[in-house]
Amino acid sequence: MAIRKPNSEKLKKYRLNEQEYGEICKLLKREPNDIEWALFSALWSEHCSYKSSKIHLKKFYNKNPRVLISEGENSGIIDLGQDEKISFKMESHNHPSFIEPYQGAATGVGGILRDIFTMGARPIMLANYLCFGEMGATKMKSLVQGVVSGISSYGNCVGVPTVTGATELHSSYDKNILVNALALGVFYPGDPIALSKAQGGKNLVVYVGAKTGRDGIHGASMASQSFDENSESSRPTVQIGDPFFEKLLIESCLEVICQNLVVAIQDMGAAGLTSSSFEMSSKGGVGLKLHLDQVPLRDSTLTPEDILLSESQERMLLICDPQKLKAIQNVFQKWSLDATVIGEVTETKDVELYWRGDLLTKINPDILVENAPRYERPFKEKKSQNLGLINFNIFSLQETLEDILKSDQGTSRKWIYQQYDQRVGGQTARNCDHTIGVVCLEHSKRALGLALGCRPYLMRMDTRIGALDSVFYPALNLSVKGFTPLAVTDCLNFGSPENPETMGDFVASVESMSEACRLLDTPVISGNVSFYNQTLDQDITPTPATGVVGIRENIKNIPEDFILKENLGIYLVYHHELTTGGALEELYKKSIHANKLKMDTNRVANWIQKIQNVSNHESVLGSKTVGKFGFLTTLIKMTTEVGVVIEKLPDFIKSQDDLFLERLYEVLYIVRNEKTFEEELYKNEIQFVRLGYSKKDTFEIFNNKLEKLDFKKLKEIYKESFNL
Amino acid sequence: MKIGLKILPRKEVLDSQGRTVQNSLNENGFRVSHCTIGKYIVLDVDAQNINEAREKIQKMAEFILYNPLIETYEIENQTYG
Amino acid sequence: MKIGLKILPRKEVLDSQGRTVQNSLNENGFRVSHCTIGKYIVLDVDAQNINEAREKIQKMAEFILYNPLIETYEIENQTYG
Amino acid sequence: MKKVGIVRFLGTNCDKDVALAVESVGGHAQYLWYQDQFDVKEYEAIVLPGGFSYGDYLRTGALAAIAPIMKSVWEANQKGIPILGICNGFQILCEAKMLPGVLMRNQKQRFIDELEELQIESTKSVWISNYQSKQKIKIPIAHGEGRYYAEEDDLKALQDQDLIVATYLDNPNGSVYDIAGIMNTQKNIVALMPHPERAMSDWMGSQDGRGFFQWL
């Protein structure tokens, strides 16, 4: 076999390297033709093939008896018992959102929704994890505005409530924002699970949804590249979304799945028709014959290559029995959508692509999907330093709190989430005003909770601690509301995998998250990797975002986030592993310190479980996990017109500085019937201190002398400071 | 000087609004073979002549009023109204 | 035959978007003394001549395309594009 | 058990929420498809739920207002059958000229989701017969286009004939006279921007919306 060296321009255009080219020729036993170049470019991209991450993702703890699916499909599924199941997943749309924030973010929401309803699950919750640069950075305000209105317009229109989220701001995201969207869907009794495995010779391949246009061509390989100064000019490849169409697709697809009319179904996501068809064929071990000229087009000048790579939104591919075609078409027609036959399943094992009668390629899909490269890239774990805490010599509590609550990191995100419909569906029990999002499961009337994780300042402090926290912290947020954490999804946002230090962070993150998941018995059932989040060699903070889902038997009496009544006991409950001034130090522009950089993960996991028991005790009326600026700041956020009298500070508070340090981990409880609550704590061998009690219109601290805080002003500052 | 600026979705781009309105019109007995929906913006700017006004408006269009990724624009050649 | 239809807010109170855009233009160093934002709809209808086309479009406008409570409209006198 | 027809347009997304609300007070909910017409005698009430009918394209509610089913809704109105429009339903009823006025983009040009405090202004329709005049209730809003506007004479008629159903205590969207909801002169149609079906039990944060459905 005489293989010519490819010209380097072609390699560059298709974003493949020489070794990969050699491998392609070996697998094909010939040189690729033009169409095949395009196919390999898309399917062997980092984005589609996970070539740098796959061997590490295998380390994730991902199975327990509840897990029905945790690999190989569009999204994972767990069984909740009582004939209810859920599917959820998180995905990034970072690069498109930086280029065109409104459409980029909107189509991110659309894409993750399709991954859920393709499985046959009805989407009932959305959440988003956003990282922006400093608000003063170039264009940052308009990026935030664009992203938020994109998410809001799409999510609101399709009618899925956005129940929680997180927004982090730091200069490392100035030129590479993160937009991660999470969707969760439910199967009620009798709802079938749909898979993407093509099957059955002579079955038809049916295309439904929007017509194919020029949008997003080469999107997958673009997402596998770092930004350079010219990214602005890569604009024409951004996809445009239509939430109205998506809503029709959700209803019609769920209807055909529910009526058992489809053999397999798959959304057209990254790399569009190429990845959907090749993956369906490869998973099913059957061939497909596709007539590209039958694909409905919005633009008649599209070439076969364009059609294969277009990332036009709101499109699905189905496999069905020819006998059921009419019934399928009727359903789609009812929803004012077209369903077009574009090919059939064959008994061979090859995908055959035709254009106006000519065979463009006949190729075994395994070559593109299963045999995609796998790299164990060199990695080097960086060692964190900065041991020992530093002094702030805080003088005024009021002023410090004002600084915190108006800072980029400390202020409320209400301006953002007020634009999201948080209650459509009529099942929302806790919305974005609260620590976790909660919806009621219609069938069993149980409460399903969702919390997002990953606090980038901890990642900047120490990768392993930060990654453990990205599972522990959201799990704790669920536990303090009496939920049992069940399973995890993740979205791993990192810089270039070709940089050994970045890869070191990646590996450390995966290992640490997996450890936390194993200890909590919360398997990772789905996820997404986004590499090349860097600009001009400047990496973002490693950001392994997570979504943790939990369940609680009763939808009623979930502990409140706020202090609603007077004369309730205020308790600080803790298990201290390490102490950091992280968030406050960054606020005052210093680097991050901690007293140690180790965690006894067994004990933390154990404590989180105990906290869940305590939180369901009848004496608990309110609870909140202590966040980044320590318990005083968290307590201020909990106040309403009712404030707090702190009678006694814990022994470990030795200076004013100590009031603003974060100790992993602490929880605040608002309690009636204090005696039985304390008994419950003793029984569970949990450390605590009673801080004081709630009182209307005042916030007082006895700290050697009596100090009064203007907490209403603080609340006002917190609410109003993030306002674009 | 008041000048009108038309902003329309680019031809290759999905115009779901236009498509939906077109369907709805046809369902109600009208006959429309195509419908595109965009924006019409009238701007009042200080200028000596039409060309100066149009230049100013072009700058604004390029700066913020239209999104080159999905739209095209056209500045009218006469004053509005 | 393609004809353009302009739809504009009837009075200033009904055009909060126009004012918002005007403010943001002025904040960014442009000088605009007034900004009105409406819609521009291009309809392709079957017709022998411009008048016939305009009549058809007028019917659609009156039927659904504009809301007389808040908007006014104007059908262009030449074909579009 | 009263039979309630719930109209579904393409893009309606609060249909199920309303059905659950209707059923939670013992009513019988049945969906009605936008392309069909229905026998008005069969229903004791009709609800036009919220959502984004036709993607909110052209003007919110405009394209739904000319959908085939609106003929039947019109007929039901003629017969005095109680009709409730929520959010997008309110927008549709205005566009269908079954109510005066129009709902425009929120003053702040943004979508707003918030638990709002309302004051009940009139209790003269069966839909709000369970409330007391001047009663204060908390019901969530979720809309981008909820700023009510009408001509002077229409506003005057609303006031003079006591047709304003509820007002906002802290006007979130710039509605004229703080109007959150109105009724027609016959008083069988009530429409409002807030979502009473999202305030049906304590775990939702409020159960103040029940009153709208209780008579069912």
Ligand SMILES: Nc1ncnc2c1ncn2[C@@H]1O[C@H](COP(=O)(O)OP(=O)(O)O)[C@@H](O)[C@H]1O
């Ligand atoms: N992008 C977002 N989308 C939705 N909700 C968000 C978003 N960002 C933040 N939130 C909401 O704000 C809350 C976090 O607020 P924050 O001020 O950090 O307080 P705390 O850390 O005490 O919970 C989250 O629980 C979430 O509900």
Ligand SMILES: [Mg+2]
């Ligand atoms: Mg998918």
